Amino acid sequence: MPLKSKEEVVQEFRIASIQDATMRVIARKGMAAATMQEIAEEAGVAKGTIYLYFRDREELVEKTFQTAITQLMNEIDVAIEQDIAIEPKIRAIMKAHLDFFGRNREFFRLYLSMRMPEGPAERQHRQTQQCQPQYRNRVQRLADALSRAMERGEIRTVNAYKLALFIIEGSTAIILERLAEDAPTQDETDVDLITGLILDGVRERR
Amino acid sequence: MPLKSKEEVVQEFRIASIQDATMRVIARKGMAAATMQEIAEEAGVAKGTIYLYFRDREELVEKTFQTAITQLMNEIDVAIEQDIAIEPKIRAIMKAHLDFFGRNREFFRLYLSMRMPEGPAERQHRQTQQCQPQYRNRVQRLADALSRAMERGEIRTVNAYKLALFIIEGSTAIILERLAEDAPTQDETDVDLITGLILDGVRERR
DNA sequence: TGTTTGACTGACCGCGCGTTCAGTCGGCTG
DNA sequence: CAGCCGACTGAACGCGCGGTCAGTCAAACA
Secondary structure (H helix, E strand, O other), X not given: OOOOXXXXXXXXXXXXXXXXXXXXXXXXXXXXXXXXXXXXXXXXXXXXXXXXXOOOHHHHHHHHHHHHHHHHHHHHHHXXXXXXXXXXXXXXXXXXXXXXXXXOHHHHHHHHHHHOOOOOHHHHHHHHHHHHHHHHHHXXXXXXXXXXXXXXXXXXXXXXXXXXXXXXXXXXXXXXXXXXXXXXXXXXXXXXXXXXXXXXXXXXXX | OOOOOHHHHHHHHHHXXXXXXXXXXXXXXXXXXXXXXHHHHHHOOOHHHHXXXXXXXXXXXXXXXXXXXXXHHHHHHHHHHOOOOHHHHHHHHHHHHHHHHHHOHHHHHHHHHHHOOOOOHHHHHHHHHHHHHHHHHHHHHHHHHHXXXXXXXXXXXXXXXXXXXXXXXXXXXXXXXXXXXXXXOOHHHHHHHHHHHHHHOOEOOO
């Protein structure tokens, strides 16, 4: 039965609004300072209601993170799977990142928090187990695409994983800067800058 | 009177060991999860003792951050002020970063935490006021060096600030990766990789 | 219409934090 | 050597958190 019952629709709506609220509050206060009380108020429900849909705070944050990152991964996949030259591919990947984080400013901070887990060693470990694969996956996919370009002789041979790290974090910094700007730069300008840097560097050639 | 009295020496030693302990605990548990109790135990003093040297937790963390970042800035200044071509300059700056974070692994996490402040808006603002200048300063100095190289025609003209951001965050990612490795890569390898990327990109030229 | 149900609420609990301060004690002073 | 000083301690406090659950009430049911 593919049709959703009224109850299912209501449930999904609740879950989505609580997750949205979670993102906004974490974006505002930071991971550790985001309280269940404030998330509940933001979502327009009572604190207890959240516990009807999520076992505890940890599960709420994990599920919220998963929902959002899955969406990002899907968008990047589209860009990465296209069988095109490395230059338009890098452009497409950078554009996907800029678009996504532009549309989901709130998510960005949750994303950074998850990459730098807190608390007792055991919890850090669990959070890393859950988040690191998503991140490494993203880096690894780019690294694979770069490796293939190296084999094809499009780009010179270097450590593909470190190159991917460099590209992703470098552009993350530019995204961060862009998000802080009042009048964000045009997408294309930053995409051009990043792509140009990666491919040709900055040395003047005479 | 340049000579330090016995009391001053003891005081400075206490302050230094408490700050060292603070760095280690934050490195282990993260900014928000680092408790005064654990910092005190790590430093081998009672919790109350910390309050003889620091007004509150906030001041402790701020002062600890300042002490460490000042040292980093000094080491980078040496590299940046040298009047040499842009290539050896970038090499020297990258090397200074790698050296510093290699010697002060603990500091790295405190550094990242300070860049992404938590809590109520007002506290975030204060932390940003206190930390952002240090960071922007570092980026700006690199941007200035790059601007000068652009004027001299050594490198092509792009947005110097964004280029500096890209370089610093990209290499930060590589440092992070290196710190996680069991057998860290040789310094020179990463410095070569980063410098090569920035100057010449990765496109194969035939 | 009287009854049942269960989604939702929010006062409450226990815990662990940052912070305080009365008390301790080794060493200096007169 | 008695008396004092002040660096140091750690039990105790208040607060605010995550999590609980007895109570509420609108909608579904009979």
